[in-house]
Amino acid sequence: xxxxxxxxxxxxxxxxxxxxxxxxxxxxxxxxxxxxxxxxxxxxxxxxxxxxxxxxxxxxxxxxxxxxxxxxxxxxxxxxxxxxxxxxxxxxxxxxxxxxxxxxxxxxxxxxxxxxxxxxxxxxxxxxxxxxxxxxxxxxxxxxxxxxxxxxxxxxxxxxxxxxxxxxxxxxxxxxxxxxxxxxxxxxxxxxxxxxxxxxxxxxxxxxxxxxxxxxxxxxxxxxxxxxxx
Amino acid sequence: xxxxxxxxxxxxxxxxxxxxxxxxxxxxxxxxxxxxxxxxxxxxxxxxxxxxxxxxxxxxxxxxxxxxxxxxxxxxxxxxxxxxxxxxxxxxxxxxxxxxxxxxxxxxxxxxxxxxxxxxxxxxxxxxxxxxxxxxxxxxxxxxxxxxxxxxxxxxxxxxxxxxxxxxxxxxxxxxxxxxxxxxxxxxxxxxxxxxxxxxxxxxxxxxxxxxxxxxxxxxxxxxxxxxxxxxxxxxxxxxxxxxxxx
Ligand SMILES: N[C@@H](CCC(=O)N[C@@H](CS)C(=O)NCC(=O)O)C(=O)O
Ligand SMILES: N[C@@H](CCC(=O)N[C@@H](CS)C(=O)NCC(=O)O)C(=O)O
Numbered sequence: 001x002x003x004x005x006x007x008x009x010x011x012x013x014x015x016x017x018x019x020x021x022x023x024x025x026x027x028x029x030x031x032x033x034x035x036x037x038x039x040x041x042x043x044x045x046x047x048x049x050x051x052x053x054x055x056x057x058x059x060x061x062x063x064x065x066x067x068x069x070x071x072x073x074x075x076x077x078x079x080x081x082x083x084x085x086x087x088x089x090x091x092x093x094x095x096x097x098x099x100x101x102x103x104x105x106x107x108x109x110x111x112x113x114x115x116x117x118x119x120x121x122x123x124x125x126x127x128x129x130x131x132x133x134x135x136x137x138x139x140x141x142x143x144x145x146x147x148x149x150x151x152x153x154x155x156x157x158x159x160x161x162x163x164x165x166x167x168x169x170x171x172x173x174x175x176x177x178x179x180x181x182x183x184x185x186x187x188x189x190x191x192x193x194x195x196x197x198x199x200x201x202x203x204x205x206x207x208x209x210x211x212x213x214x215x216x217x218x219x220x221x222x223x224x225x226x227x228x229x230x
Numbered sequence: 231x232x233x234x235x236x237x238x239x240x241x242x243x244x245x246x247x248x249x250x251x252x253x254x255x256x257x258x259x260x261x262x263x264x265x266x267x268x269x270x271x272x273x274x275x276x277x278x279x280x281x282x283x284x285x286x287x288x289x290x291x292x293x294x295x296x297x298x299x300x301x302x303x304x305x306x307x308x309x310x311x312x313x314x315x316x317x318x319x320x321x322x323x324x325x326x327x328x329x330x331x332x333x334x335x336x337x338x339x340x341x342x343x344x345x346x347x348x349x350x351x352x353x354x355x356x357x358x359x360x361x362x363x364x365x366x367x368x369x370x371x372x373x374x375x376x377x378x379x380x381x382x383x384x385x386x387x388x389x390x391x392x393x394x395x396x397x398x399x400x401x402x403x404x405x406x407x408x409x410x411x412x413x414x415x416x417x418x419x420x421x422x423x424x425x426x427x428x429x430x431x432x433x434x435x436x437x438x439x440x441x442x443x444x445x446x447x448x449x450x451x452x453x454x455x456x457x458x459x460x461x462x463x464x465x466x467x468x469x470x471x472x473x474x475x476x477x
Contacts, residue, residue, distance in 0.1 A: 074331065075328055075335050078331060079328035083324060098303065101299065101304075106296070108335070108338035108339060147282060
């Protein structure tokens, strides 16, 4: 039995959830709240979770049959893809696989910035960013969108003409900011990214894996309304 | 057969991890040094290879790849003898590979911002002749030094506990790609002035004994001395800067 720890409001947890759905795997989602040290609902900084996942982050995946515990969404996604032989998502060809790896590694300091710049200030007020850092991160989003736009002007997906784990890893932080979801970033100037987001949304199991978007959007609307009142 | 070209700098951790992997993979490479002071990473030719303005980059025939971890896996799979592959990133063991991946990915947001952030702040910006074209300029200004220090200490703690349970970071019986990448971030701390290293005189051998013992194992690994020599060549300059009170 596979156990996925996390919440679907977390971009990396959602990426893993989506891949598990695509694998048609038998798994259980166990709620773990990022950043909280509470026992109920279990927080990622609670000692019970830290004993399993020392860095205190979600997602994590446990395979109760073998005792394997993995964290870091990219490592978990490639594990699932190899275990369930999902060769389209994670190609076996050396060059294509290397390119998927390139984008997944690139993600950490690039697409992930969308979350630090736009999502975290609303949902994680406990993480303190200085105004200057936020401004720098917002500028970085523009740079990342430009890089993606350039790459996607040459191929429909990040690695050639097939939808792969690279698209999933990068989509979760970038795609959720689009107008049709959380409306945190306007991709009008980045036509190729805009089209790619719509393309990725056509992949199987997308809807089932992203039902949280309207819930998150409501929270954002409320926060913005309160801000406007002040 | 033409050799794969690696663009990078011996002062860069991801570059050294790639060079070390190439050496262990028994592949001869054509190394092309990048000097950020001269803006080598911003030329139109380089941007065609990596629009992201970062190195290392490998070019193998028509195939171009950036991101050190991706490059390490690529070189290993394409060129290394079977026993070396089995040791560093075992094709026969998916669980072991995935644990190695976990630690490689973990490095990006924990160990590297801590160790590399600190070294850039304490040493590199004084040591390199010109950092104005390097993206570290922004980090130095906007990222609080305390965050880097805390991240480094937290990361060392997580690693120390992990290594206590086995000799190598991903639970393998010998050094893997994860050990190479993580140790390359740790060994750069050698350049920190002794009495303040790493944050505020913490003593590796006492405070992180398992990381310390692991470091000794990694220092003894084939190729380490060759790969680190270009980096440690900076040591006398660090000492000189220090005696002038500049560090
Ligand atoms: N690189 C990690 C990122 C994981 C991460 O940042 N998770 C966040 C939630 S989205 C978390 O658990 N944070 C815990 C905390 O802030 O204490 C991955 O891809 O899995
Ligand atoms: N995640 C990348 C990091 C690459 C990186 O940060 N490279 C640095 C040198 S250590 C660089 O190119 N710096 C130039 C700049 O940022 O301006 C990898 O692992 O390859």
